[in-house]
Structure formats: C-alpha cells, structure tokens
Amino acid sequence: MIARVETWPLWRRVALVALALSGVIGWMVADRIRLLRTGTEVVLNIRPIDPRDLFRGHYVRLFYPEISMIPPAGLTGLPATRAPNAIALRKGARIYVVLAPTDGPYWRRARAGLRPPQTIPPGHVLLIGRAGRAVRHLQPALPVTYGIERYYAPQARARALERRLAGRTARTAVILRVSPSGRAAIAGLMLDGKRLLEEPLF
Amino acid sequence: MRERMNSDDIRRRVDAWVENGWVVAAHRDDILRDLRGGVTEAPGGSRLARAVVMLGALLIAAGLLSFIAANWQDMSRPLRLALLMGGMIGALALSGWLRGHGRRAWASEAALLLALAVFGAAIMLVAQMYHIHGHYPDALLTWGLGALLAAWLLESPSALMLAMLGIVGWSAAQAGQFGIHPHWPFLLPWAAALLLAAGRRWRHALHAVMAAFFLWLTINLLIGPVRSFNHGKVAAGPFLFLLLVPQAAFLLGATLRAAARARIGDIGRVLFTQGAVIWPLMVMFSDNVASHGLVRMAPLTDMALPAIAAAAFAMIAALSWLALANGRLRPGDVALTLLIALATIVIALRLLPDTIWPFVISAAATLALAAWLLMLGLREGRRLPVWAGALAFAIEVIYVYVRLIGGLLHTALFFFIGGLLLVALAAGMRWLAARRERAA
Numbered sequence: 001m002i003a004r005v006e007t008w009p010l011w012r013r014v015a016l017v018a019l020a021l022s023g024v025i026g027w028m029v030a031d032r033i034r035l036l037r038t039g040t041e042v043v044l045n046i047r048p049i050d051p052r053d054l055f056r057g058h059y060v061r062l063f064y065p066e067i068s069m070i071p072p073a074g075l076t077g078l079p080a081t082r083a084p085n086a087i088a089l090r091k092g093a094r095i096y097v098v099l100a101p102t103d104g105p106y107w108r109r110a111r112a113g114l115r116p117p118q119t120i121p122p123g124h125v126l127l128i129g130r131a132g133r134a135v136r137h138l139q140p141a142l143p144v145t146y147g148i149e150r151y152y153a154p155q156a157r158a159r160a161l162e163r164r165l166a167g168r169t170a171r172t173a174v175i176l177r178v179s180p181s182g183r184a185a186i187a188g189l190m191l192d193g194k195r196l197l198e199e200p201l202f
Numbered sequence: 203m204r205e206r207m208n209s210d211d212i213r214r215r216v217d218a219w220v221e222n223g224w225v226v227a228a229h230r231d232d233i234l235r236d237l238r239g240g241v242t243e244a245p246g247g248s249r250l251a252r253a254v255v256m257l258g259a260l261l262i263a264a265g266l267l268s269f270i271a272a273n274w275q276d277m278s279r280p281l282r283l284a285l286l287m288g289g290m291i292g293a294l295a296l297s298g299w300l301r302g303h304g305r306r307a308w309a310s311e312a313a314l315l316l317a318l319a320v321f322g323a324a325i326m327l328v329a330q331m332y333h334i335h336g337h338y339p340d341a342l343l344t345w346g347l348g349a350l351l352a353a354w355l356l357e358s359p360s361a362l363m364l365a366m367l368g369i370v371g372w373s374a375a376q377a378g379q380f381g382i383h384p385h386w387p388f389l390l391p392w393a394a395a396l397l398l399a400a401g402r403r404w405r406h407a408l409h410a411v412m413a414a415f416f417l418w419l420t421i422n423l424l425i426g427p428v429r430s431f432n433h434g435k436v437a438a439g440p441f442l443f444l445l446l447v448p449q450a451a452f453l454l455g456a457t458l459r460a461a462a463r464a465r466i467g468d469i470g471r472v473l474f475t476q477g478a479v480i481w482p483l484m485v486m487f488s489d490n491v492a493s494h495g496l497v498r499m500a501p502l503t504d505m506a507l508p509a510i511a512a513a514a515f516a517m518i519a520a521l522s523w524l525a526l527a528n529g530r531l532r533p534g535d536v537a538l539t540l541l542i543a544l545a546t547i548v549i550a551l552r553l554l555p556d557t558i559w560p561f562v563i564s565a566a567a568t569l570a571l572a573a574w575l576l577m578l579g580l581r582e583g584r585r586l587p588v589w590a591g592a593l594a595f596a597i598e599v600i601y602v603y604v605r606l607i608g609g610l611l612h613t614a615l616f617f618f619i620g621g622l623l624l625v626a627l628a629a630g631m632r633w634l635a636a637r638r639e640r641a642a
Binding site: 005006008010011013014016017018020021022024025028029032059090091092130134145147148149150151152185186199200202 | 279280283286287290291294295297298301302317321324325328329330331332333334335336337344348351352354355356357376379380381382
C-alpha cells in the first residue's frame with residue numbers, strides 16, 4: 001500500500017490530506033457546538049483569587065472549589081498501597097464526579113470515584129476529570145482537571161469584567177454544558193446569579 | 203576521506219556517465235532518485251539554503267498565526283475558522299502545485315511544512331476559541347498523526363520529521379509528565395514512520411525516526427521513572443539496558459551498513475552513525491547518574507540483576523562477533539568493545555565501592571572509546587566516527603577537569619595523563635598513516 005500511493009494522482013493525494021486535516025479541525029468545532037447545544041446546563045462556583053489580576057494575559061485560570069480539589073479520602077475505589085510513600089494513583093488517571101443540583105443556582109459535588117458510577121440519580125450529572133498529579137498516601141487534596149480550567153477572554157471584554165469584579169466580593173460562577181458521556185464545555189459566566197456572558201455557538 | 207557530493211554534483215556525474223554510454227539514459231532519473239535518497243533533494247539551491255527556507259516557512263507560519271491570534275477577538279468565529287482552514291488548504295494546494303509542475307521540490311516541502319504548522323496552530327486556536335483546556339498530549343498526537351498522513355500521501359520526508367516531533371512530544375508528555383511508562387503506544391506510529399522512511403529511503407527522516415526511538419528509550423527508562431516513581435530513582439536493570447543500547451546499535455549498524463539489501467543498509471548506516479555519537483556520551487554519563495544515587499539497586503539476593511547483566515553482556519558479545527564475522531571489525535576492536543561493555547556494567551550496577559574508582563573507570567572507558575572511534579574513522583576514511591570521537595574526547599576532558607578541579611595534585615595529574623593520552627593518540631594516528639602509505 002505504501003508503494004502504491006505514489007501512483008495515485010497528485011491532486012487526489014493533496015485533496016485527501018486537506019480533507020483529513022480539515023476534518024480534524026471541523027470535528028473539534030462540531031463536537032463543541034453539539035456539546036454546547038445539547039449538554040445539560042450546570043452552574044459551578046469559581047473562586048477569583050485576585051480579581052484585579054483576573055484577566056492578566058489572554059485567559060483566566062478557573063478554580064472550581066467544588067471539584068478542582070478533592071481529598072483522596074473522598075475518592076471511592078482508591079487502591080491501597082503497602083509502602084507509605086508509594087503511588088496509589090498516577091497523574092492523568094480518570095476521576096468520575098457526579099454533580100447534584102442544589103436549591104440555588106449552583107451545583108455541588110455529590111460523589112467522586114475512580115470507576116464510573118453504576119447509576120446516576122435523576123437530575124444529577126456525570127463529569128469526568130483527570131488527576132492533576134500522582135496520589136500518594138497522606139496527601140491532603142488531589143487537584144483534578146476537567147478541560148474547563150481556562151477562560152479565554154477578548155481584551156475589551158476582559159477589561160469590562162475586571163472592572164465589575166474589582167474590589168467586590170462577587171459570587172462568580174461558570175455556566176457549563178455537560179454531555180451524557182461526562183465531557184464539559186464552558187457556555188458562559190455568571191455574576192451574583194445573573195448571566196453575564198453567553199458563549200456563541202459559532 | 204570520502205568525497206562529499208551535493209545534488210548538483212551527483213546530477214553532473216550521472217549526466218556524464220550517460221554521455222559516456224556507461225549508463226542507459228532511461229535509467230538516469232532512477233539512479234538520481236536512488237542516489238539522492240528521496241524526493242526532497244531535487245536540484246535547486248544548496249542544502250543550507252533549503253534548510254533555511256524550511257525554517258523560514260515555519261517562522262512565517264508562526265508570525266502569521268501570532269498576528270491572527272493578536273487580532274483574534276475582533277473577528278467572528280466563522281471568519282477565524284475560514285482563515286485557519288483557508289491558510290492550511292491554500293498552503294497544501296501551493297505545495298501540490300509546486301510539486302505537480304516540477305518546480306523546486308524544497309519549495310513544495312516548505313509550503314507543506316507551512317500547512318502543517320497552520321494545522322497545529324488551528325488545533326490550539328480552536329481550543330482557545332471554545333475554552334478547551336484538555337489533556338494536551340492528545341493535541342500533540344493529533345498533530346503528529348496529521349503530519350504522518352501528509353508524509354505518506356505526499357511523499358514528504360520533512361513532514362515525516364515534523365510528525366516525529368509531535369509523536370515524541372506526545373510520548374514524552376505521557377511518560378514524563380503523566381507517569382505512563384513504558385509508554386508502549388508510541389511504538390505504533392513510530393513503526394509506521396520507520397516503515398515509511400526506510401521504504402522510501404529518506405535518509406534524514408530515517409535519522410529522525412531512529413533518534414526518536416533513542417529519545418523514547420531515554421524518557422521511558424530514565425526520565426519518566428526519575429520524575430515520578432520509586433522516590434525519583436531508576437531501577438538498575440533498565441538503566442544498564444539504556445546504557446548498552448547505543449553500543450548495540452553501533453555494532454549492529456557496523457554489520458548491517460554493508461548489507462546487500464539497500465534499505466537494510468540504510469538502517470545500518472543510521473544505527474552506526476547515531477550509535478557512534480550516543481555511545482560515548484552514555485559511557486561518560488553512566489558514572490554521573492549512578493554516583494548521584496539516581497539508580498535503585500535490587501537487593502543482593504535478587505538474581506534478576508546478575509541475569510540482566512549477563513544477558514546484556516551476551517548481547518554485546520553476540521553483536522561484536524557478528525561484526526567480526528562479517529569483517530566489519532577486527533579482533534582488537536572487538537576486545538575493546540567488550541571491555542567497554544564490561545566497564546559500563548561495573549559502573550551501572552555499582553559493583554565497586556563508592557570511591558574514586560567508578561569515576562576513573564568511566565573516564566578511562568570514555569577516553570579509550572573516543573580514541574578508538576577516531577582511529578576507526580581514520581582507518582575507514584569515514585568522517586563521522588572521527589568527529590564523534592573528537593567531540594566525546596573534548597567533552598570528557600572538560601568533565602574530568604571540572605570533577606577534579608580543586609586540588610592542585612589532581613589537576614596536575616589530569617593534565618599529565620591527558621597529555622600522555624594525546625601524545626599516544628597522535629603516535630597511533632601517525633603509525634596508521636605511515637602504514638597506509640607503505641601499503642599504497
């Protein structure tokens with residue numbers, strides 16, 4: 001097959017490469033649009049550590065107090081190790097988090113484990129993350145990432161947001177769209193319970 | 203020394219052969235293609251100029267994308283996507299047009315590199331557009347596989363080299379940062395790249411593929427474990443294996459480079475070349491890693507280590523014998539390679555107490571190896587072993603000096619021994635040259 005490919009017309013080969021590479025980019029975009037359109041809406045608090053510097057650069061790092069740090073003791077299915085400093089969980093391992101709605105607009109973590117939950121209660125949502133570092137015994141909390149830790153903000157919008165956040169104890173939240181398979185996309189920002197920014201689909 | 207020819211020289215020679223009737227005109231293009239070892243080395247411009255153009259293409263891509271990203275927020279998402287897709291497809295079409303019209307192959311390669319750079323940036327920028335902050339090695343793999351596909355379909359050695367960059371980056375991140383080692387999935391795209399480079403006889407790409415393999419071994423056997431497991435230590439068995447692989451590659455390459463099958467010969471030459479460069483570095487590096495306590499020794503009762511050491515030595519002995527039987531090495535060469543293998547085992551497994559001796563043995567083995575490579579290169583009229591030997595010699599001399607600096611006696615000893623070694627080396631070279639003159 002490798003030998004035969006050079007006998008194909010050149011234009012066909014160029015078109016195939018163009019199609020494949022564009023297909024990858026197109027798939028990335030289509031996947032996000034589908035997720036934003038059809039995913040379940042979830043609102044999670046974020047903690048602006050220093051609002052004045054929130055939009056330094058072109059993105060802001062988002063820290064979700066409910067799900068970004070999970071104590072290993074709160075993880076179900078963590079394998080026991082004999083050695084005191086041995087690895088129980090490698091960096092990048094999948095973490096399955098179940099989110100539950102509350103009386104207010106914000107969601108909370110109901111459960112976190114290393115295996116997919118057998119059942120997800122109605123109204124709850126599954127979110128899949130990855131261990132941010134290897135887990136050893138006696139570790140107070142495990143950082144978990146979900147691919148939603150960066151919010152890229154246009155400069156003008158960032159400045160406006162910065163002004164609204166500066167010097168106040170605003171309750172900032174991120175609106176997510178979560179697919180049934182546990183992947184999440186940022187759909188917007190919320191400030192003091194009010195929708196501030198909505199991400200366009202396209 | 204062997205004469206070095208560029209593409210134009212080769213073309214002129216082959217044309218002269220056709221004129222003299224030594225070569226059938228119908229075979230001229232096939233011969234040129236075979237001698238150049240790939241489609242990239244078509245006539246037009248010097249090798250340096252072509253390399254500069256390739257780098258230029260990548261820089262232009264970086265500049266354009268930075269410009270776009272800087273003004274990104276003012277554009278609508280459809281416009282952003284159109285720019286990315288348009289840039290990528292446009293560069294691909296230009297590459298195809300240049301190739302199809304028999305224009306400079308290197309310009310076509312440069313356009314293809316531009317397209318692949320835009321593809322990589324498009325992955326990044328789409329992630330930025332939708333606030334995706336995922337498992338970043340996946341993005342490197344996607345980019346690498348795209349470049350591999352382009353290399354295969356468009357017969358581009360440069361795209362294959364770029365693909366290796368992405369695939370090694372992916373594997374390095376998985377092993378070094380995410381603790382997945384050995385990272386076996388790397389071997390799948392790597393094997394595909396090897397088949398492509400060897401099948402098409404792309405010499406430079408084959409070098410990149412083999413270098414990627416050595417890098418993968420180093421990351422998986424040394425850097426990954428040191429970074430994440432076993433309290434930052436590497437197990438002695440894999441460490442020894444890592445140290446001996448370049449020597450094995452050198453010996454295997456020495457045998458294979460004269461193989462009757464051209465593709466096997468290509469692989470042999472690459473193994474020989476890279477082995478000659480990496481082997482002395484590994485010998486000098488062995489004591490440094492071991493003496494810093496980065497190697498985790500198994501308990502003395504564990505029979506696995508002696509068994510691994512015996513197997514490793516047997517492997518080197520078998521490869522040395524193979525090279526001897528094929529007339530590629532002489533008995534003296536084989537004796538030296540076996541001694542160096544033995545020294546490596548002694549150092550890696552810390553068979554000597556933690557005194558100055560492991561360092562002395564490592565330094566002596568490296569200097570002897572460097573001198574031997576120099577002489578081997580001179581004997582065979584090959585430039586690379588000469589350079590590899592000289593480089594290793596220089597690095598080792600500086601390293602020894604830095605290690606011993608502080609005591610006047612040590613420094614004096616160092617200069618004295620170094621001087622004696624150099625004099626002995628010069629005498630050896632003179633003797634070889636005189637013998638060659640007599641034989642001539």
